[in-house]
Amino acid sequence: MTRKNGHKSTMIKLSLSLAGVSLVASGCGQQTPSSSASGSGSVSKTTTISFMEVMSSGKLQTAMKSLTSQFEKSHPNIQVNLVPEPSYSVLETKIEAVVAAGDPPTMAQAYESWANGYAQAGAIIPLTSFVSGKDGISASAQKDFWPQLWQDQFLPDGKMWMLPFNKSDFVMYYNQNMLTAQHLSVPTTWTQFSEVCQHLTNTAQNHWGVSIDPGSASGASNGTYLYVALIRAFGGHLMQNGKPDFNSPQAQQAMQYLLHLYQSGALKLGTNYPGQTALGAGHSGFDLSTIASYYYNEQAIGGKFKMGVAALPQGPAGQGNVMQGTNLVIFSKATPTQQQAAWTFMKWLTEPQQTAYWASHTGYLPVRQSAIPLMSSYYATHPYQKIAADALAEAKPTPPYVGMDQAIAALGNALQAVLTDHTPIPVALSKAQTQAEAALSGQPS
Amino acid sequence: MRIFQRSGLAYFYLAPSALIFLIFTVIPAIFVLYISLFNWNFLNMKMSTYVGLGNYHVLFSSSEFWHSLLISFYFVVGTVPTGLFLALGIALLLIQPFKGRGFVRLAVFSPYVTPVVATSIVWIWIFNPQFGLFNGILHFLGMPQIGWLQSPHWAMPGVMMYSLWHNLGFNVIIFLAGLTTISTELGEAARVDGANRWQEFWQVTWPLLSPTSLFVLIISTVGALQAFTQFFTMTQGGPLMATTTTSYLLYQMAFIFYHTGYASAIAVVLFVIIAGLSLLQMRVSQSRVHYE
Numbered sequence: 001m002t003r004k005n006g007h008k009s010t011m012i013k014l015s016l017s018l019a020g021v022s023l024v025a026s027g028c029g030q031q032t033p034s035s036s037a038s039g040s041g042s043v044s045k046t047t048t049i050s051f052m053e054v055m056s057s058g059k060l061q062t063a064m065k066s067l068t069s070q071f072e073k074s075h076p077n078i079q080v081n082l083v084p085e086p087s088y089s090v091l092e093t094k095i096e097a098v099v100a101a102g103d104p105p106t107m108a109q110a111y112e113s114w115a116n117g118y119a120q121a122g123a124i125i126p127l128t129s130f131v132s133g134k135d136g137i138s139a140s141a142q143k144d145f146w147p148q149l150w151q152d153q154f155l156p157d158g159k160m161w162m163l164p165f166n167k168s169d170f171v172m173y174y175n176q177n178m179l180t181a182q183h184l185s186v187p188t189t190w191t192q193f194s195e196v197c198q199h200l201t202n203t204a205q206n207h208w209g210v211s212i213d214p215g216s217a218s219g220a221s222n223g224t225y226l227y228v229a230l231i232r233a234f235g236g237h238l239m240q241n242g243k244p245d246f247n248s249p250q251a252q253q254a255m256q257y258l259l260h261l262y263q264s265g266a267l268k269l270g271t272n273y274p275g276q277t278a279l280g281a282g283h284s285g286f287d288l289s290t291i292a293s294y295y296y297n298e299q300a301i302g303g304k305f306k307m308g309v310a311a312l313p314q315g316p317a318g319q320g321n322v323m324q325g326t327n328l329v330i331f332s333k334a335t336p337t338q339q340q341a342a343w344t345f346m347k348w349l350t351e352p353q354q355t356a357y358w359a360s361h362t363g364y365l366p367v368r369q370s371a372i373p374l375m376s377s378y379y380a381t382h383p384y385q386k387i388a389a390d391a392l393a394e395a396k397p398t399p400p401y402v403g404m405d406q407a408i409a410a411l412g413n414a415l416q417a418v419l420t421d422h423t424p425i426p427v428a429l430s431k432a433q434t435q436a437e438a439a440l441s442g443q444p445s
Numbered sequence: 446m447r448i449f450q451r452s453g454l455a456y457f458y459l460a461p462s463a464l465i466f467l468i469f470t471v472i473p474a475i476f477v478l479y480i481s482l483f484n485w486n487f488l489n490m491k492m493s494t495y496v497g498l499g500n501y502h503v504l505f506s507s508s509e510f511w512h513s514l515l516i517s518f519y520f521v522v523g524t525v526p527t528g529l530f531l532a533l534g535i536a537l538l539l540i541q542p543f544k545g546r547g548f549v550r551l552a553v554f555s556p557y558v559t560p561v562v563a564t565s566i567v568w569i570w571i572f573n574p575q576f577g578l579f580n581g582i583l584h585f586l587g588m589p590q591i592g593w594l595q596s597p598h599w600a601m602p603g604v605m606m607y608s609l610w611h612n613l614g615f616n617v618i619i620f621l622a623g624l625t626t627i628s629t630e631l632g633e634a635a636r637v638d639g640a641n642r643w644q645e646f647w648q649v650t651w652p653l654l655s656p657t658s659l660f661v662l663i664i665s666t667v668g669a670l671q672a673f674t675q676f677f678t679m680t681q682g683g684p685l686m687a688t689t690t691t692s693y694l695l696y697q698m699a700f701i702f703y704h705t706g707y708a709s710a711i712a713v714v715l716f717v718i719i720a721g722l723s724l725l726q727m728r729v730s731q732s733r734v735h736y737e
Contacts, residue, residue, distance in 0.1 A: 093700070099488050117703070121488035206575075216683030218697045268575065269595055271681075283575065406702045416684045421597055444503060444704035 047341040048079045049106035049334070052098075054091050055166075055362075056084035063361035071348055078341045088326075099123045104331040107342040112400030115162055115329050116155050120402060124329045126159040130343045137347065144352070144368045152397040153327060156242070162327035163346045164367040166358075168290040169321045169395040170229060171388050172313065173275075173297050176306040178207070178285050186310050190233060190257065193286075193313045197266035200285040209266035210286040211274035214419065215412025219405065222275070222289050224412040225322045225398075230254035232322075232396065233315025239399045244407055244436035246414070247429040250317075255418055255425045262419045269419060276300050279307075288312065290324050291388035294363055309384035311391055321395035325364065365389050407436035474716075481709035493706075500710035510711070512686060513694040514718075516601070520690055521669040523605045524612075529661055531609065532616030533654075537646075539617065540624045550621075554614035561611065561674040568607045569594065569679055597687040600680050604688055607675055612668070616661050623657030624650070659730045663723050670719050691715050 055064035061084065068080045083105055085091040092114060098104045104123065118124040131137050142150060145164065153162045172193075174186060178200060187193040197209025212223030228238050234257075236250025245251070261267035268278065273296075275287035280300025287297060294309070301307055312319050328349075330342045348354060356371040358364060360378040365388055372379075372389060379386040398404060414432035417423035481500055486492040504510050539550055556564065571578045572593035580590045593603045627650060635645045651658075673692045676682060682689035682697060689697070691711065699708030 096488065096703075100490075118488065121486055121492060123488050216681055217686050217689065218681045218683065218693075218701055270573075270575070271595070272569070278575070281576070403702075413683075413685065416597075420592070420595070421685055439702070444500075444507075444698055444702070444707040 046077050046079055047337050048081060049338050049342050049345065050081040050083050051342075051345070052083040052085060052091065052095060052105040052108035054085050054088055054109060055082075056086050060362050063358060066361070067349065067354060067358060070354075071345055075344065075348075078344065080345060099331070102333065104333050106334040106338045107328055107330050107346065109165055109326040110162065110329045111326050112152065112155075112162070112398060113402060113404040115327065116400050116402045118329065118331075119155055119157070119161050123332055124161060125332045125339060126161050127153075127163065127330070127343070128160050130340075130347075131160060135340075135344060135347070141368075144370050145350070146367065146369060146392050148323065148394070148396055149367055149392070152323065152400070155400050162329050163350055165326055165328045165349065166362070166364040167323060167325040167367060167392065168292040168364055169323050169388055169391050170226065170288060170312045171291050171384065171391070172310045173279060173287040173289070173293070174308045174310065175279060175282065175285050176308040178282075178305070179308075186308065187313050188311070190230065190313045190315050194257065194261055194266070197261060197285065198264050201264065201266040203265065206283055208268055208278070208284050209261065210284050210288060211268045211270050211278040212288065213271050213274055214269055214415040215409060216416060217409055217413040220408040220412045221271075222273075223269070224408055224415060225324070226288050227254060227258065227411065227415055228398075228408070229312060229320045229322045230257060230315065232320025233313075233317055234320075235315070235317035238396075238408075239401075244433055244440065246411060246433040246436055247426065251429055252425050255415070255429065258415070259418055259425070267419075269416075280304075291365065291385065292324070292363055294384060309387060311387050319391060319394055321391045323392070323395040323397040359385070359389075365392055401440055403439040403442060406439035410435035410439065477709045477712050480706055481713050483706045485706035485709070487703070487705050496706070500707045501714070503707065504710050504714065509686070509689075509694065510691070513689050513691040516686075516688065517670055517690040517692070519601060520605065520608075520672065521666055523601070524608050524669050525662065525665045527605075528609055528612060528616055528665055529658065532613055532661065533620050533658070535613070536617050536620030536624055540621060550617075553617050556611050557614035559611070562678055564611065565607060565675045565678040568603075568610075572603050572679075594680055595684060597685045600684060600687045604675055604679055607679065608669075608672065611675075612665070616665065619661055620654070620657060623654050627653045655730070659726070662730075663726050666726065667719055667723060670715070670722070691718075 051068075053064065055061050064082060064084075068082060072079060085094055088111075091109065095104070095108055095110070095114070095118075099118065099121070110118065110124075115124065119126075131142075149164050149167065153160050153164065155161050172187075179186065179196070182199060184196050184199060187196045201208045212226060213221035214227075215221035215224035231238065231248070231251045231254045234250040234253050236248045236254065237245045239245060240248075258267060262269075268274070268284070270277070273289075273293075275284070275289055276293060276297055277300065278284035279287040279297060280302070282304060287293070289297075297307060312321055328346045330339050330346070334342065349358070350367050352366075352368050352371045352374060355366040355368050356374040356378075359366040359371065360375050360382075363385065365385075366372065366375065375385075379389075398408070401407075410432040413435075414423075414428040417428040417431075418425055482495060482497060483493045484496050484499070535553060539546060539553070570576070574580055574590060574592050574595055577593070579593065583590055591599050594600050631649050631653070632645055635649050640648065670690075671692055672690065673696060676688050676690060676693045677696065680688040682693045692715065695708050695711040695715065698704045698711060
């Protein structure tokens with residue numbers, strides 16, 4: 001298997017993506033409008049649009065299907081074909097394959113940096129004219145979006161290309177029983193967090209503070225974004241004036257903080273959701289991950305102890321939370337009628353009623369502030385969701401530059417180098433800075 | 446005329462598989478060569494720009510690329526000779542008649558037919574520093590714990606151990622096949638002449654086995670240079686690029702960071718290296734390989 005699977009399969013994959021897998025494309029991305037764009041511009045006959053998304057299982061899928069059928073009921077002339085993909089990496093590959101093959105869906109979920117790549121290749125359309133158009137978003141409605149979230153929809157060219165969809169941010173999960181047993185209170189600052197973690201660390205009992213996945217040169221992980229949150233909490237930035245700012249005193253301070261935790265045995269590294277595994281197995285006191293992990297953490301714990309949820313600890317400059325999740329984009333190959341229908345659907349999804357429905361059925365966060373009061377009964381039974389929603393006010397998204405994935409991966413590599421390989425902090429961060437600058441300028445290495 | 450008819454018929458029979466080979470292997474391979482000359486925008490091919498040998502220039506001046514070659518050769522050196530001699534040793538044992546031989550042969554071969562993705566995920570858990578089997582054994586023996594796949598020093602030995610386990614069966618079967626083709630008369634003649642077991646092996650079996658050994662050597666080297674799946678599932682090239690082989694770097698550049706032209710240049714260079722190395726092995730070994 002290995003022999004044949006290695007280089008050859010990579011070559012095949014390469015040729016498949018490049019030569020445009022028309023088979024795959026015709027199998028999954030098709031959308032044939034049952035009406036033409038002709039006429040007065042109003043949508044009279046049924047328009048079919050396709051939406052490539054990852055809400056493919058469990059309650060996410062149920063909520064997605066339910067919202068779609070609600071939309072189709074209230075908009076009988078638009079039919080939405082959901083094209084679910086099993087994961088974000090598959091979604092990314094599929095979108096790229098169908099775009100390369102010239103047969104993209106009408107709309108899809110996309111991260112900011114993906115959207116920038118699509119925009120530069122002319123594969124998606126800017127939404128500016130829709131926003132200000134007849135069926136647009138009023139100034140007051142624009143202000144109703146969380147301000148950071150609205151800003152996140154613009155690419156560096158100053159145009160708006162996306163609408164927000166499934167958003168989450170970091171919270172702190174903890175083992176309530178472990179803290180109570182040691183008479184420890186829930187930390188609210190990073191200083192307290194470090195103290196509590198070191199207090200919990202006990203080699204004989206095989207207990208420690210927290211496990212993270214630092215990420216690597218081939219991709220950032222939760223731990224990398226956590227480090228970004230720490231940099232911000234210490235007053236630093238990921239990007240400053242359009243350039244990476246990886247070697248700032250604050251970035252060094254944040255790294256020193258993690259190194260200290262690591263050397264004292266309170267922080268351990270792993271891959272494949274190590275925070276969840278260690279918390280669930282009763283070995284670590286904390287897991288720092290997004291609110292989307294709540295359900296999975298509860299499963300990992302399996303009722304062995306009580307899990308608490310609190311806001312991410314604060315640093316001198318606040319929480320520095322990192323916004324996660326994707327936005328929605330419309331592809332340029334779709335007909336104008338389909339694009340208009342996709343816009344109608346997207347806009348409808350972000351309206352307070354729908355985003356409140358979406359959030360309370362999935363655990364993602366509502367994209368509009370006025371959705372919060374609509375969710376009061378939900379928050380009464382799910383108080384942890386309110387913690388994550390409140391954090392959205394200051395959570396920052398990842399800047400939407402092409403090459404950002406590679407730049408942040410360089411930061412993950414620096415984290416590994418300092419923690420596991422004794423590389424001096426300034427050396428590791430200045431290397432990451434150089435790599436990030438190269439990546440953001442489009443250089444392969 | 447008859448010969449032409451016969452060979453024409455042969456081509457006709459060959460056509461389906463040749464066509465598949467042409468469409469899915471040969472043409473894409475040539476296309477990769479073409480792409481490697483461009484700053485390729487695969488989302489919109491029209492936006493691709495011709496850069497000549499630019500990608501190769503960047504590649505040869507990239508420390509990452511040279512580092513990946515070193516890692517690849519580390520993997521080759523760590524798995525090929527060990528795999529070859531281990532397989533030979535086991536084959537020599539398994540050629541002897543003993544009770545339950547069929548079952549042992551099956552047990553040795555079975556890892557080879559398991560899917561790499563599935564079994565490497567099992568091995569990730571075996572290597573888990575906190576919950577894994579290996580550290581459990583070390584802990585039991587009172588020895589220090591190892592970070593295995595999370596340690597820049599141990600990650601590669603970890604992947605090597607897995608790869609040896611997975612591929613051993615294939616080499617054993619090839620050696621068993623080689624051993625059965627050696628006539629027993631030659632060994633008997635050597636023993637009659639007073640050769641001991643080692644002398645018999647070294648003077649008779651080993652030289653006669655050399656075509657098999659050469660085959661195993663070439664196949665294992667090519668396989669090791671192309672190995673990708675276990676690196677993809679077990680380490681993603683990390684930690685600290687300690688397992689970023691050239692094959693993995695190619696994947697990373699093509700499908701994670703989308704530097705398609707650059708990745709194609711890596712593919713071309715890797716092809717040249719593998720082809721060159723195979724030729725070299727055949728040339729060097731030609732004088733030393735005995736064909737019966």
